Amino acid sequence: MKLTLLEKEHLVDNVWAFRFQPDGAFNWTAGQYIRVELPHDNPDHEGTKRWFTNSAAPYEGIMQITTRVSNSTFKQALSRLEPGDTLELIENPEGDFVWQNSDHPVVFVAGGIGITPFHSILKQRAHDGLPLNVTVVYGSRTPDVPFKDELAAWQLDDSNLKVLYEVGQPLTAKKLVELIPNLNDSLVYISGPEPMVQALSKDLKQHGLPEAQLKQDEFPNYDQTNY
Numbered sequence: 001m002k003l004t005l006l007e008k009e010h011l012v013d014n015v016w017a018f019r020f021q022p023d024g025a026f027n028w029t030a031g032q033y034i035r036v037e038l039p040h041d042n043p044d045h046e047g048t049k050r051w052f053t054n055s056a057a058p059y060e061g062i063m064q065i066t067t068r069v070s071n072s073t074f075k076q077a078l079s080r081l082e083p084g085d086t087l088e089l090i091e092n093p094e095g096d097f098v099w100q101n102s103d104h105p106v107v108f109v110a111g112g113i114g115i116t117p118f119h120s121i122l123k124q125r126a127h128d129g130l131p132l133n134v135t136v137v138y139g140s141r142t143p144d145v146p147f148k149d150e151l152a153a154w155q156l157d158d159s160n161l162k163v164l165y166e167v168g169q170p171l172t173a174k175k176l177v178e179l180i181p182n183l184n185d186s187l188v189y190i191s192g193p194e195p196m197v198q199a200l201s202k203d204l205k206q207h208g209l210p211e212a213q214l215k216q217d218e219f220p221n222y223d224q225t226n227y
Contacts, residue, residue: 034092038050067113111191134160137179184210
């Protein structure tokens with residue numbers, strides 16, 4: 001399936017949103033990811049294919065890639081796209097990092113660009129008039145983070161949504177328990193750089209969070225220096 005670029009928008013820092021129109025039926029569940037291919041000259045060792053979360057909400061019917069534009073040849077080729085240019089969808093939406101109805105309080109832990117699946121989930125729930133009974137812990141290197149204005153607007157509309165920002169320090173189980181004392185009784189989603197998700201997941205389980213109450217979404221090619 002071809003995805004045609006509708007527009008691109010600079011969000012913060014080196015983070016851009018690229019919005020594409022699919023040329024056929026395109027259905028997914030908020031929080032899922034796809035794989036795309038963007039052929040370009042002299043690709044580096046990371047190649048011409050990437051996985052991305054669709055940071056749009058399903059009701060919008062588009063594909064939105066929200067990403068940091070690094071020096072990789074793929075990201076540079078992506079940044080040069082103009083409206084009307086295309087890339088290829090090569091794997092349909094998949095993944096189980098989606099909203100799960102639960103009797104437990106829900107906690108979303110985002111490391112930097114790992115906010116993208118949570119943006120999709122919360123935007124869809126807000127559109128559907130469903131409660132946003134979630135505590136979001138948003139860790140970042142700097143105060144400039146994508147979707148901050150939308151998160152603030154959703155908080156105004158639904159007091160059940162709590163957003164806590166942690167800037168310039170790693171997220172640890174100790175820190176999360178300080179912020180959310182009932183953490184071990186929560187359903188915890190973690191999304192962000194692969195090393196962060198792995199380390200924090202291990203830390204949380206060692207501090208008593210049952211594995212059945214943990215959902216993970218790992219972003220490759222990101223670490224503590226560029227998330």
